Amino acid sequence: MVSAETGRVVFEAMPSARFYNPMGVIHGGWIATLLDSCMGCVVQSTLKAAQTYTTIEMKTVFVRAAHAKTGLLRCEGTLLHSGRRVASSEGKVFDGTGRLIAYGSETCLITDLGSRV
Numbered sequence: 001m002v003s004a005e006t007g008r009v010v011f012e013a014m015p016s017a018r019f020y021n022p023m024g025v026i027h028g029g030w031i032a033t034l035l036d037s038c039m040g041c042v043v044q045s046t047l048k049a050a051q052t053y054t055t056i057e058m059k060t061v062f063v064r065a066a067h068a069k070t071g072l073l074r075c076e077g078t079l080l081h082s083g084r085r086v087a088s089s090e091g092k093v094f095d096g097t098g099r100l101i102a103y104g105s106e107t108c109l110i111t112d113l114g115s116r117v
Contacts, residue, residue, distance in 0.1 A: 001038075006045050007079035011038040017068045025065040031073075031102050032060045035091045038077040039106040042089040046082040053087065053108040060104040071096045085110050 003010045013034050021027040036058055043053050066073065077091040087108050093101040 001041065004041065004045055007042065007082075009038055009041040009045060009077045011041075011075040011077075013073050013075070015066050015068055015070055015073060020068075025067055026070070028060070028062055031062065031066065031093060032058070032104070034073065034075050034093060035060055035077075035102065035104045036106065038075040039089040039091040039104065040108065042077040042079050042091075043082070043087040043106075043108045043110075046079060046087060047110065050113050051110055052113055053110050055106055056109045057107040058104060059106070060102060062102045063100045066095070066101050070101075073101060080105070083110075 002012050011034060015026045019026050019030040036055060040055060047053065073093050073095060075091055075093045077089055080088040080090055087110055090105045092103045095101055
């Protein structure tokens, strides 16, 4: 995480060959994890002290492959909606030249700490 404010979070991550899938590109799960972490933290940035969240739905769209040579990736997350029990966010992953690598959206369930869902 490189920056965070209410409703907006930015993560950066360096892809490497250790995250390659059998096709020789960065595994989609690695990029999805980056998006999920960023988009989840966006939701977390809106919560009260006695609240927590869990992802209940996530969508990821892969626009182009990333490689170790792609360099530092930047994931920017923003809040779409924050209600009493449900919050939604979106995220976009860019390479160092600003080209879109992937994007996604996520819906989270908000609960009070100690309560049962």
